Amino acid sequence: MTTSPETDWMNHPEIRALVDRANTLTLEERITLVKGLIPAIADALSEEEYEQFVTFVRLKGERYLEAKGHPGEGRASRHTPGERELEGR
Numbered sequence: 001m002t003t004s005p006e007t008d009w010m011n012h013p014e015i016r017a018l019v020d021r022a023n024t025l026t027l028e029e030r031i032t033l034v035k036g037l038i039p040a041i042a043d044a045l046s047e048e049e050y051e052q053f054v055t056f057v058r059l060k061g062e063r064y065l066e067a068k069g070h071p072g073e074g075r076a077s078r079h080t081p082g083e084r085e086l087e088g089r
Contacts, residue, residue, distance in 0.1 A: 033089065
């Protein structure tokens with residue numbers, strides 16, 4: 001998990017602890033957890049913001065799989081854009 005000026009206000013140790021705890025669950029439990037979070041996230045966002053969120057989640061997975069499939073090649077060789085590129089950061 002990386003930080004940026006946009007996320008400096010967050011409680012990163014607490015978020016990391018939640019992620020670490022969630023990662024001890026089975027795959028099916030982790031998927032259920034993510035699906036359980038979606039309604040509250042959708043309620044808190046506009047339709048456009050929700051679509052952007054879904055796109056960022058999909059791209060996060062694609063970037064991870066791309067990096068995993070090409071170890072040691074670094075960010076410069078990736079084809080899938082990251083959140084920062086999409087936001088113009």
